[in-house]
Amino acid sequence: MTNTSEEPDANAALRVRNLSKSYPGVRAIQDVSLTVRAGEVHGLVGANGAGKSTLLKAIAGAIMQDSGSIEVWGKELPGGDPHRAAEAGLAMIYQELTIVPDMSALSNVLLGRLPRRLGFVDRGKARKEYAAAALLVESTVTPSSRAGDLSTAAQQQLEVMRALASGRRLIIMDEPTASLGPEDIRRLHKVIGTLKTEGHSVVYVSHDLGAVLEVCDNVTVLREGVVVQTLPANEWDHHGLVRTMLGEVTLDAAGPPAPGDALAVEPFLRVEGLRAPGVDLALLEVGRGEIVGLAGLVGSGRTRLLRALAGAGTIDAGSLWVSGRERRWPRTPRQATRMGVALGPEDRKAQGLVLGRPSAWNVALGRFGVASAGRPVKLEGLIRWATPATERVGFASSRLSANAGTLSGGNQQKLILARLLSRPAPCLILDEPTRGIDIGAKAQVFDAMRQIARDGRAVIWTSSEIEEVVHHSDRILVLAGGRVVAELARGATVHDILDLSFAATSAAERRTAAAA
Amino acid sequence: MTGNSFTGTQRTSRAALALRSYGIVVALVILVVIIAIIQPNFLAFGNLMNIVSQWSPVAIMGIGMTYVVITGGFDLSIGAVYTLCAVIAAAVGRTEAPIVAFALAITVGLAVGVINGLVVTGLRVNAFIATLGTQLIITGLTLVLTGNAAFIVTFDQFKVLGAGRAFGIPYSGMLMVALMIIGGLILAYTPFGQAIYAVGGNKEASRLAGIPTSTTIASSYAIAGLCAGIAGTVSASQLSSAQANLNPTIVFDVLTVVIVGGTLLTGGSGAIWRTAVGVGILAALQNGFNLLNVSPYYQDIIKGIIIIAAIAQLDWRRLLGPSMKREVAAERPEPTRNKAEFTSTLSKETS
Numbered sequence: 096m097t098n099t100s101e102e103p104d105a106n107a108a109l110r111v112r113n114l115s116k117s118y119p120g121v122r123a124i125q126d127v128s129l130t131v132r133a134g135e136v137h138g139l140v141g142a143n144g145a146g147k148s149t150l151l152k153a154i155a156g157a158i159m160q161d162s163g164s165i166e167v168w169g170k171e172l173p174g175g176d177p178h179r180a181a182e183a184g185l186a187m188i189y190q191e192l193t194i195v196p197d198m199s200a201l202s203n204v205l206l207g208r209l210p211r212r213l214g215f216v217d218r219g220k221a222r223k224e225y226a227a228a229a230l231l232v233e234s235t236v237t238p239s240s241r242a243g244d245l246s247t248a249a250q251q252q253l254e255v256m257r258a259l260a261s262g263r264r265l266i267i268m269d270e271p272t273a274s275l276g277p278e279d280i281r282r283l284h285k286v287i288g289t290l291k292t293e294g295h296s297v298v299y300v301s302h303d304l305g306a307v308l309e310v311c312d313n314v315t316v317l318r319e320g321v322v323v324q325t326l327p328a329n330e331w332d333h334h335g336l337v338r339t340m341l342g343e344v345t346l347d348a349a350g351p352p353a354p355g356d357a358l359a360v361e362p363f364l365r366v367e368g369l370r371a372p373g374v375d376l377a378l379l380e381v382g383r384g385e386i387v388g389l390a391g392l393v394g395s396g397r398t399r400l401l402r403a404l405a406g407a408g409t410i411d412a413g414s415l416w417v418s419g420r421e422r423r424w425p426r427t428p429r430q431a432t433r434m435g436v437a438l439g440p441e442d443r444k445a446q447g448l449v450l451g452r453p454s455a456w457n458v459a460l461g462r463f464g465v466a467s468a469g470r471p472v473k474l475e476g477l478i479r480w481a482t483p484a485t486e487r488v489g490f491a492s493s494r495l496s497a498n499a500g501t502l503s504g505g506n507q508q509k510l511i512l513a514r515l516l517s518r519p520a521p522c523l524i525l526d527e528p529t530r531g532i533d534i535g536a537k538a539q540v541f542d543a544m545r546q547i548a549r550d551g552r553a554v555i556w557t558s559s560e561i562e563e564v565v566h567h568s569d570r571i572l573v574l575a576g577g578r579v580v581a582e583l584a585r586g587a588t589v590h591d592i593l594d595l596s597f598a599a600t601s602a603a604e605r606r607t608a609a610a611a
Numbered sequence: 612m613t614g615n616s617f618t619g620t621q622r623t624s625r626a627a628l629a630l631r632s633y634g635i636v637v638a639l640v641i642l643v644v645i646i647a648i649i650q651p652n653f654l655a656f657g658n659l660m661n662i663v664s665q666w667s668p669v670a671i672m673g674i675g676m677t678y679v680v681i682t683g684g685f686d687l688s689i690g691a692v693y694t695l696c697a698v699i700a701a702a703v704g705r706t707e708a709p710i711v712a713f714a715l716a717i718t719v720g721l722a723v724g725v726i727n728g729l730v731v732t733g734l735r736v737n738a739f740i741a742t743l744g745t746q747l748i749i750t751g752l753t754l755v756l757t758g759n760a761a762f763i764v765t766f767d768q769f770k771v772l773g774a775g776r777a778f779g780i781p782y783s784g785m786l787m788v789a790l791m792i793i794g795g796l797i798l799a800y801t802p803f804g805q806a807i808y809a810v811g812g813n814k815e816a817s818r819l820a821g822i823p824t825s826t827t828i829a830s831s832y833a834i835a836g837l838c839a840g841i842a843g844t845v846s847a848s849q850l851s852s853a854q855a856n857l858n859p860t861i862v863f864d865v866l867t868v869v870i871v872g873g874t875l876l877t878g879g880s881g882a883i884w885r886t887a888v889g890v891g892i893l894a895a896l897q898n899g900f901n902l903l904n905v906s907p908y909y910q911d912i913i914k915g916i917i918i919i920a921a922i923a924q925l926d927w928r929r930l931l932g933p934s935m936k937r938e939v940a941a942e943r944p945e946p947t948r949n950k951a952e953f954t955s956t957l958s959k960e961t962s
Contacts, residue, residue, distance in 0.1 A: 407819055432821040440819050447819070449812035451879055460809055461820035463802035471800035514820065 106133045107169065108265045108296035109154070109185075114163030116149050123149035124320040127163070131265070131296050136287055138311035138328065139300045142340050142593055144560060146320035147300055151269055155187040156180040167265055186258030190270040190394075194250045196243025201225045203242045204256045228256035231293070232286045248279035255286065259295075266290070267298040270394070272306050284310045302392050304336050304597050316340055337597055341590050362419070363553050364404075364436065364522050369413035371403045374577040376413075381553045383521060386544060388568025389557035390592045392600065396577035397557045398441050401526045404555065405438030406431030432461070437520035439511045441527045443504065447511045450500030454490075455481040457499045458513045466517075484513040487546060489539040505536025512543050523547060525556035529563060541567045561589050575599035635873050639891045646899035653895075653902055656779065663784035664773075664849070666894045668693070668842035670787045672865045673886040674794040675724075675838030678831040680869055681798075683811040683878025684738040686832060688727060689839040690862030691749035694855060696720045696843030698753055701762035701853035709769045709848070716847070717840040723749060724836015728829030746862075753855045761854040764847075773849030783845050790841070794834075795883035807831060811878030867914065868893050871921045892917075 109131040116123045124146040131137040141147050152158045154165055159175030166172065167183035180187075194203055201221060202209070210220040225238050234252045236245060242253060251271065258266050272280045287297050287310055301307050307314060308328050315325040316339045323339050363383045369376040373396045381387050389397045402408035406425030415422050417434050425431035428438060440446035448457050453474055458481035459466035466480040467473070478495045485492060490509040494502065499510060508528055515523045525544070529537045544554050544567065558564050564571060565587060573581040573595045580599040583591060646653045672689055679686045696716040704712035723745070730741045764770075775782045798804040806827045809817040818824045847853040872889030874881025896917070900910045 405819075427823075428819045429821040429823055437821075438819055440816075445813075446815050448816055449809055449879065451812050452808065456805070460817065461822045463805045467802070471796075472802060472805050473800065 107131065107166065108133050108135070109137075109298065110166040111150075111154065112164045112166075114150070114153060114160050114165065116153055116158065116160045122320050124153070124317075127317070127320070127322050129315060129322065129325070131298055133264075133296055134291050134294050135313065136291055136297045136299055136311045138307040138314035139298060139317065140302070140304065140307055140314060140336060140340060141317035142561070142589075144319075145317040145340070147317055148269075149320070150317070151187070151267060151300065154180070154267065155185065181261075181263065184263045185265045185267065186254075186261070186263040188251065188254045188258070188266065188268045188271065192247070192250050192254055194242045194245075194253060196241070198242055199238060200236045200240050200242050200245070200253055201238035203253050204228060204238075204260050206257060208261060224260050225256070228259045231259055231289060232256055233282070233289075246279075248275050248282070251275070251283070252286075255290075264295045265298070266295065267300070269300045270302065271299065272301060272303050280306060302394075302597065303600055304333055308333070308336075333597070337590075337594055341593060363417065365416035366404065367414045367416075369400075369403060369410060371399060371408060371410040371413070373399045374403055374410075376400060376577075376579060379572070379579070381522060381555055383551045383553050384548050386548050386554045386556065386567065386569045388564035388571045389555070389574055390561050390564040390571050390596075391557075391574035392596050393559065395574040395596065397574055398526055399577065400574070401438065401524050401555065401557065402440075404431075405436055405524050407438060407440070429461075432518065432520060435519070435521045437515050437518050437523055439515050439523065439525045439528060441530070443507045443511060448499040448507055451498060453477070453496050454485075454499050454502065454506075454510055455495040457510050458484060458495075458517060460514060462518065481513065481517065484517040485509065487516060488512045488543045503532075503536075504530075505532035505539075508532055508536065508540060509543075512540065516543070516547065521551070522553040522555070525554065527558055528556060529558050529560065537563075561592050565589055565592065573599075632873075635871070635885065635888050635892075639888050639895070642892060642895050642899075646895060646902070650899065650902040653899060658898070658902075660776070660779055660781055660784065662894045662898050663787070664781040666890055667781070667783040667787035668846045669861065669864045669868060669893075670887065670890045671790055671842040671845065672835075672838050672861070673868045673890060674790055674883060675831075675835030676865050676869045677872075677874055677881055677883055677886045678794075678798065678807055678834045679738075680874050680876060681807050681811045681878060681881045682828050682831045683814070684731065684828060684831060685742065685876070686727065686835045687739065687742040687862060688723070688746035688749060689742075689835055689865060690859065691746045691753070692720050692723050692836055692839035693843040693846070693861055694853075694857045694859075695723070695749050695753045696840040697847040697853035697857055698757055698762060698843075698855060700844045700847040701764055701851075702757070704764045704766065704769045704847070705762060709766065709772070712769070713772070713844045713848075716844045717837065720840015720843065721833060721837040724833040724839070725829070727836060728832035731832060732825040732829045750855075757855050759855045761852055763852040765851075770848060770851050773845050773847070774851075783849065786841075786845065790838070791883055791887055794838075795887075798883055803827070803830070808879060811880075813879070864893065867918055870918060873921070876922075 107130055109129070111127060111129040114127045115125050127146070127150055129137075129150075139147060139150070149158070153160045153174070156172065156175055156177035156179060164171060165174065167180060167185045170183040172180055172183060195206065198206075204225055205221055210217040210224065212220075222238060228234075229236070232252050232255050234249070234256060236249050236252065242250060245253070255266065271283060275283065284306070287299070290297060299307060299311055308331060311328045313325055314328050314331050314336070316323045316336060318340055362380050364379070364381045366376060366379040369379070389400065391397050399408060403410050403413070406428045410424060413424050415424050417436075422434055425434055425436070431438070444450060449460065455474065455477040459477045463472050463477075467476045468480075470476065474496060478492075481495055482492050485495060488509040490506060490513060494506065499507060502510070512525075512528065515525075528540050528544075532540070541563075544556065548554055548569075556564075556568070569585055571583040571587055571592065572579045573583065573592050575596050576599065578599075581595045643653075652658060672693060676686060676689065696719055699719055700712045700716035703715055727742055727745055730736050730745065731738050734741070736744075771782065772786070773783050777785075798807060806817070806822050809820075809822055810824045810827050814824055843853075846857065868889035869881070869886050870876065870889070871892055872881075872885030872887070874885050893914070896914070897910065900913075
């Protein structure tokens with residue numbers, strides 16, 4: 096076993112010591128230490144919420160750590176300062192690329208640092224710098240082409256070239272293979288190999304364990320904000336990684352006791368052959384009184400699937416049966432609501448609520464006519480109408496006249512749940528209803544979901560916290576790459592789901608690799 | 612009812628909110644009092660009724676503009692629609708019964724409003740650009756149709772709507788008040804009115820909650836067109852004539868009354884009563900200036916200042932903060948004490 100923290104500083108590209116960062120109620124990372132040597136490719140893996148994003152953000156200076164130090168190429172960083180991090184030689188390539196689409200490839204690579212002569216851009220020198228970087232990553236993109244017209248792989252190359260052209264020799268890649276085809280992944284790995292021989296260092300963060308094992312020299316596993324283990328890649332295998340990511344914690348396999356809820360399942364919604372951008376679903380059936388949970392890694396297509404079902408996203412193909420009758424696919428959320436499918440969206444503030452309006456008004460949003468029973472719409476009437484639904488989700492009635500924007504995240508979520516509860520829709524879709532809310536509010540959300548199911552309605556929901564999905568669903572669909580890769584009954588474990596997810600993510604890439 | 616559940620800090624913020632909400636009414640009252648003291652003739656019944664008659668077209672158009680602005684949109688074309696409808700009313704009114712001319716003009720206004728709505732929602736053109744385009748088209752069309760000729764109506768009945776009075780009160784003023792009440796009630800108390808606020812407050816949330824956002828937004832432009840049609844008709848009737856260059860800058864007066872009243876250009880908040888107060892302020896100012904013989908050039912300068920002052924959100928704390936810090940630092944160069952004092956003054960202000 097290598098104990099990296101004892102090596103000398105001189106050739107360390109990145110040295111993180113005892114880094115900790117907490118958010119209110121959550122310890123995101125705790126006492127994380129990590130060393131990446133010059134010319135090393137270092138893999139970083141962990142389940143959703145293991146603290147990878149927080150660690151990357153702290154290293155890149157996007158957030159300020161609570162304690163601990165970060166050194167890049169021997170230079171101590173003050174923390175919370177992305178410019179200093181970049182000056183020290185660190186380049187961060189996020190999954191969401193930062194290409195300026197309307198500018199040329201050359202301008203993108205030399206963004207903000209075009210060589211000048213007498214106040215004008217020195218075109219000859221710029222071309223030379225571009226060509227040097229292009230040679231290293233074997234890019235064939237012409238400097239004058241518009242960046243927005245290029246493929247994702249080519250845009251990613253531009254980002255790598257940007258890092259190289261500015262002399263930054265520590266490159267951190269967050270999910271670099273997420274939107275690449277197998278051929279592009281092969282090329283990316285080749286480029287990483289070249290960078291390595293040039294003495295550059297790469298931190299490679301990915302859910303694709305096959306790719307991590309293939310390209311990395313060492314792999315660090317994070318779990319619940321703590322470094323569990325760092326080993327050379329050849330001492331890891333796929334199962335070992337998954338096991339380490341999950342740990343030896345005894346997972347409650349039984350789920351909450353509610354066997355009486357498994358009513359005679361009457362299918363309400365049936366979806367066949369749904370194809371939408373990033374979604375490919377063969378069959379989905381949901382019965383009344385059932386809670387169906389979608390589990391998957393970030394980027395597995397959960398939100399896209401839910402939005403498609405609620406008429407909020409565009410679809411390419413798909414057939415829909417509601418209560419046994421075939422219906423036209425809803426083109427707007429309004430049509431879906433009329434069919435009996437209502438959505439509680441992922442982003443409460445941006446998609447769920449009108450923040451400058453009272454809470455009761457937000458519960459009635461979209462149904463003002465019904466809420467005021469044909470009489471003039473007044474706040475007192477809306478409050479009276481919204482009270483039963485808000486009481487069921489545990490929202491304090493005294494706050495119904497307060498503006499939605501003044502509420503906590505948990506109370507905002509309860510408002511959205513109350514809105515769905517107050518509609519006659521037999522099928523409710525909840526996208527991340529527990530994101531960023533405290534434990535008490537979570538318990539009330541789960542309680543409300545159970546009540547909704549007991550009313551004989553169907554619930555389809557998802558959470559990034561797979562453990563929540565396991566504990567609070569009657570049936571779990573495991574999603575990877577927009578497909579349902581497995582269907583599990585109550586009693587499945589987080590381990591099962593992650594194993595299936597990671598296997599499917601790697602398998603899908605191997606399959607397409609074989610085809611190519 | 613819910614008041615006792617509010618804590619102290621919330622009560623103060625409520626008082627601040629009330630001042631921000633109703634401060635504009637206070638401003639109008641102060642303005643009226645000042646003008647009345649300097650020039651008591653201002654409050655004479657005849658003068659007030661003249662003001663009402665003069666401002667009724669702007670006020671009526673302000674209703675429609677308020678709807679559009681609350682949805683988060685903007686309608687630059689209503690001035691052109693107003694002129695087109697006035698010209699139509701006058702041109703048709705020369706030979707046909709006034710009721711026919713008025714109905715036709717108002718229908719055309721509504722139709723242009725519907726087209727505006729379709730361009731904004733169906734073709735997804737930015738509201739500013741869309742109505743800038745239709746404004747040019749309509750103005751051009753008006754000139755093509757009339758050759759900038761003036762249409763003069765000689766029927767006396769044609770004048771009744773604009774210039775007629777009952778007990779000294781102009782019909783145009785009664786119409787203005789009636790439309791403001793109807794427009795205000797629809798906006799405040801109907802599901803449609805609440806949908807207008809909803810799409811302006813958060814369009815995506817409204818869409819996901821099942822509100823037909825495109826129809827709602829398009830309707831606001833239709834209402835704006837309808838109001839412009841009615842306003843154009845009133846003006847044609849008042850003057851017994853109309854011409855393509857009737858009042859090319861009326862759209863700015865309309866926008867001014869809406870904004871000065873406190874309806875936010877960002878959408879989601881505002882009210883018809885606010886527009887009514889805005890009309891009151893602008894009308895009182897202008898009439899006061901005229902009574903005091905202020906040159907029209909100065910009037911424009913003052914109007915401009917008032918518009919900016921109405922929109923400006925001065926963050927006094929931020930303006931004062933740094934200079935305060937500088938003064939303290941210059942006087943007493945002990946960093947820790949300065950900092951402590953500075954933060955304590957800040958927290959006093961924020962609490």
